[in-house]
Amino acid sequence: MTAARLELSGLAKTFGNLPVLGDLSLSVGRGEFVAILGPSGSGKSTIFKLLTGALSPDAGAILFDGVPLNDRRPFAFMPQRDALMEWRRILDNTTLGLEVQGIGRAAARRRVAPLFAEFGLAGFEQHYPAQLSGGMRQRAALLRTVVQDKDMLLLDEPFGALDALTRADMQRWLETMWSRHGWTTLLVTHDVREAVLLSDRIYVLSARPGRVIAEVAVPLPRPRRTGATVAAIEAGILDLLLSTPTEGPER
Numbered sequence: 001m002t003a004a005r006l007e008l009s010g011l012a013k014t015f016g017n018l019p020v021l022g023d024l025s026l027s028v029g030r031g032e033f034v035a036i037l038g039p040s041g042s043g044k045s046t047i048f049k050l051l052t053g054a055l056s057p058d059a060g061a062i063l064f065d066g067v068p069l070n071d072r073r074p075f076a077f078m079p080q081r082d083a084l085m086e087w088r089r090i091l092d093n094t095t096l097g098l099e100v101q102g103i104g105r106a107a108a109r110r111r112v113a114p115l116f117a118e119f120g121l122a123g124f125e126q127h128y129p130a131q132l133s134g135g136m137r138q139r140a141a142l143l144r145t146v147v148q149d150k151d152m153l154l155l156d157e158p159f160g161a162l163d164a165l166t167r168a169d170m171q172r173w174l175e176t177m178w179s180r181h182g183w184t185t186l187l188v189t190h191d192v193r194e195a196v197l198l199s200d201r202i203y204v205l206s207a208r209p210g211r212v213i214a215e216v217a218v219p220l221p222r223p224r225r226t227g228a229t230v231a232a233i234e235a236g237i238l239d240l241l242l243s244t245p246t247e248g249p250e251r
Contacts, residue, residue: 156188
């Protein structure tokens with residue numbers, strides 16, 4: 001693994017009397033694509049809330065480039081749903097993150113406009129979200145995320161709402177884009193195949209309270225396709241997950 005950009009060490013989080021994370025540690029190297037897999041209720045969403053500052057840990061440390069996060073949030077976050085505003089055209093949806101940072105709309109548009117072709121959205125700048133397919137909406141959401149030019153991407157089930165064919169297409173597209181740009185990326189997913197096809201390493205979490213029970217390397221060349229090696233890695237991860245009981249809804 002390359003030098004760590006993100007390090008989580010001994011994280012713990014409890015809601016009332018419910019422990020959600022317990023002594024969780026993981027790391028993400030510079031330019032690395034890392035996935036987190038775990039049963040429902042294992043605290044995957046809580047990890048992202050701790051990283052984005054929506055929650056504070058009860059114990060443990062979060063370091064970025066060796067320095068505690070404190071108020072610095074070097075992450076661009078993409079939620080499971082595309083969260084596009086239906087009353088804003090696609091161009092103005094993709095500038096939203098920049099505008100929140102205080103960049104004027106005209107300047108934000110100038111920064112975003114050159115990226116529409118690369119994201120397969122050229123010609124759709126003036127469309128509304130309802131006029132786009134599910135896959136195109138997710139591309140717009142990812143464009144809105146990466147144009148913020150943060151140090152690291154946090155992807156929370158980015159393709160979970162898509163049908164199987166569109167999801168497979170978006171996975172191949174994301175793999176291509178990641179290989180081109182080298183984004184440092186942390187992905188939360190329930191899809192074992194998605195994790196294997198996209199990731200350099202995969203952390204498998206236990207049931208609540210979530211902790212890392214396995215770290216699985218995926219030493220496969222890119223672009224990746226299904227086959228015997230992928231199937232063997234998937235089978236090993238599924239064995240781990242099936243031996244880990246599910247404990248209620250995700251937190």
